[in-house]
Amino acid sequence: MATIAIFNQKGGVGKTTTCLNLTAGLTRAQRCPVVIDLDPQAHMTLASGIHEVRQEESVVAFFKSGKPLAQLVRQAQAGWEIVPATLELAKIDVMLGNDAKAGSLLRNGLSEELTLTGAPILIDCCPMLGVLTLNALLAADRVLIPVSADFLSLQGVHRLEVALNVLESRLKRKIERRVVVTRFDARRKLAFEIFDKVRERYGNLVCNTRISENVSLATSPMHGKDIFNFAPASPGAADYKALTLELLKSGFFD
Amino acid sequence: MATIAIFNQKGGVGKTTTCLNLTAGLTRAQRCPVVIDLDPQAHMTLASGIHEVRQEESVVAFFKSGKPLAQLVRQAQAGWEIVPATLELAKIDVMLGNDAKAGSLLRNGLSEELTLTGAPILIDCCPMLGVLTLNALLAADRVLIPVSADFLSLQGVHRLEVALNVLESRLKRKIERRVVVTRFDARRKLAFEIFDKVRERYGNLVCNTRISENVSLATSPMHGKDIFNFAPASPGAADYKALTLELLKSGFFD
Ligand SMILES: Nc1ncnc2c1ncn2[C@@H]1O[C@H](COP(=O)(O)OP(=O)(O)OP(=O)(O)O)[C@@H](O)[C@H]1O
Numbered sequence: 059m060a061t062i063a064i065f066n067q068k069g070g071v072g073k074t075t076t077c078l079n080l081t082a083g084l085t086r087a088q089r090c091p092v093v094i095d096l097d098p099q100a101h102m103t104l105a106s107g108i109h110e111v112r113q114e115e116s117v118v119a120f121f122k123s124g125k126p127l128a129q130l131v132r133q134a135q136a137g138w139e140i141v142p143a144t145l146e147l148a149k150i151d152v153m154l155g156n157d158a159k160a161g162s163l164l165r166n167g168l169s170e171e172l173t174l175t176g177a178p179i180l181i182d183c184c185p186m187l188g189v190l191t192l193n194a195l196l197a198a199d200r201v202l203i204p205v206s207a208d209f210l211s212l213q214g215v216h217r218l219e220v221a222l223n224v225l226e227s228r229l230k231r232k233i234e235r236r237v238v239v240t241r242f243d244a245r246r247k248l249a250f251e252i253f254d255k256v257r258e259r260y261g262n263l264v265c266n267t268r269i270s271e272n273v274s275l276a277t278s279p280m281h282g283k284d285i286f287n288f289a290p291a292s293p294g295a296a297d298y299k300a301l302t303l304e305l306l307k308s309g310f311f312d
Numbered sequence: 313m314a315t316i317a318i319f320n321q322k323g324g325v326g327k328t329t330t331c332l333n334l335t336a337g338l339t340r341a342q343r344c345p346v347v348i349d350l351d352p353q354a355h356m357t358l359a360s361g362i363h364e365v366r367q368e369e370s371v372v373a374f375f376k377s378g379k380p381l382a383q384l385v386r387q388a389q390a391g392w393e394i395v396p397a398t399l400e401l402a403k404i405d406v407m408l409g410n411d412a413k414a415g416s417l418l419r420n421g422l423s424e425e426l427t428l429t430g431a432p433i434l435i436d437c438c439p440m441l442g443v444l445t446l447n448a449l450l451a452a453d454r455v456l457i458p459v460s461a462d463f464l465s466l467q468g469v470h471r472l473e474v475a476l477n478v479l480e481s482r483l484k485r486k487i488e489r490r491v492v493v494t495r496f497d498a499r500r501k502l503a504f505e506i507f508d509k510v511r512e513r514y515g516n517l518v519c520n521t522r523i524s525e526n527v528s529l530a531t532s533p534m535h536g537k538d539i540f541n542f543a544p545a546s547p548g549a550a551d552y553k554a555l556t557l558e559l560l561k562s563g564f565f566d
Pocket residue numbers: 068069070071072073074075076097101183184185240241242269270271272273275276277321322323324439462463464465
């Protein structure tokens with residue numbers, strides 16, 4: 059099974075919303091995904107309905123004291139498994155700092171434990187290409203890049219492209235990537251302009267499924283729920299169901 | 313004149329959009345603001361119409377080799393002055409690392425040079441509370457916190473509140489703050505719910521001016537323009553003009 063990093067250094071493009079609802083989509087397709095929350099904001103942890111996590115029980119304990127990931131996994135209400143984050147994760151970047159091996163801690167930690175279960179692993183990243191995100195990119199087989207249908211977010215993808223190409227030459231392997239357009243508001247000309255530019259530049263790396271702008275997607279995390287449990291009849295639920303099926307069919311999680 | 317950091321570790325809440333259009337509003341009110349771009353994405357630099365910046369001419373040169381900020385300031389097309397950013401800024405966090413003095417480099421660099429001009433200084437921050445943003449918060453007299461009218465962004469403010477209180481006790485001074493609600497879509501119940509929660513918790517720290525959701529605000533950076541030069545008759549221009557006046561009147565920039 060594949061490990062997928064969900065990343066774009068542009069903030070607020072729908073990384074967590076995509077991680078939450080793709081995880082829920084995979085759970086509903088009996089794929090039993092495991093999520094790792096690598097964002098100090100711990101929004102994926104929160105949206106999974108998990109509160110008051112102690113640092114020793116979070117992914118911080120893995121980075122700080124080498125606690126095995128398998129001991130940090132817990133079950134979310136909706137059925138998937140998650141290694142939660144806490145705020146202290148923000149200190150890891152400075153803590154690990156310039157250490158050459160700092161970037162591959164997660165890759166080594168994953169290979170010994172979680173990958174044995176055969177479940178797809180999704181990693182929610184913070185909006186910064188620092189040591190935490192480097193860990194996610196080196197541990198991942200593939201990268202899913204959410205791009206919201208606006209100009210500054212499109213900028214983020216060009217930048218990320220450059221960073222991934224640099225990483226590929228260092229790793230001497232290809233990092234397969236897919237781009238998914240989020241917050242697509244069909245009432246706006248800008249949305250179509252951005253979608254066309256993304257397609258023009260990234261061709262068939264762009265998912266056919268576009269996630270439309272839908273207030274239920276912005277509301278569900280408030281109730282610690284994914285879109286399928288919160289508003290199953292909403293356009294948001296239909297879009298994320300379609301995205302889950304499109305990615306499953308293309309073997310993105312294999 | 314005051315130094316203002318524009319920060320919320322939640323991504324995509326309108327930090328750069330607020331920095332750009334407040335800077336433009338201050339320029340139109342003849343306050344000749346100076347902007348410092350502390351985001352490795354360099355979106356404020358881009359939205360100011362500045363392209364192809366070399367590292368030695370950017371704020372990276374200040375952090376890396378101590379080049380005086382006054383030598384790095386340049387004029388944007390629309391009239392304000394800016395110290396631009398480049399991608400290499402992302403490496404500063406790891407470079408400065410654990411050094412106790414790393415957080416006050418900008419404060420020391422500013423006091424000797426730019427503050428003498430009497431111009432208000434605005435700092436656009438990246439969505440991560442690392443060493444770069446610590447520099448902004450320690451250099452700032454006040455913090456302006458954009459909160460977009462959605463749940464995850466509201467979460468960010470609670471977290472930031474805790475971090476600023478910790479910083480205040482370390483600095484033994486108050487860090488005055490104001491919250492501004494952005495991307496307010498009056499067609500959504502969620503927007504009013506979030507606005508009420510922000511008011512309930514932060515009282516008169518919340519600006520009376522709300523910035524409404526307006527596609528012109530998402531489009532103007534694509535043309536390297538602020539909202540006043542791009543769409544002067546738009547609701548976005550009216551909102552940012554009102555915000556500029558409200559903050560000027562309350563002495564926020566003094
Ligand atoms: N398709 C959508 N329709 C409406 N709102 C959305 C949609 N996708 C995301 N949002 C809202 O936009 C905001 C940003 O999304 P989200 O937090 O998932 O982005 P992110 O990339 O994870 O942000 P960060 O960079 O802070 O980690 C959230 O409040 C979310 O609820």
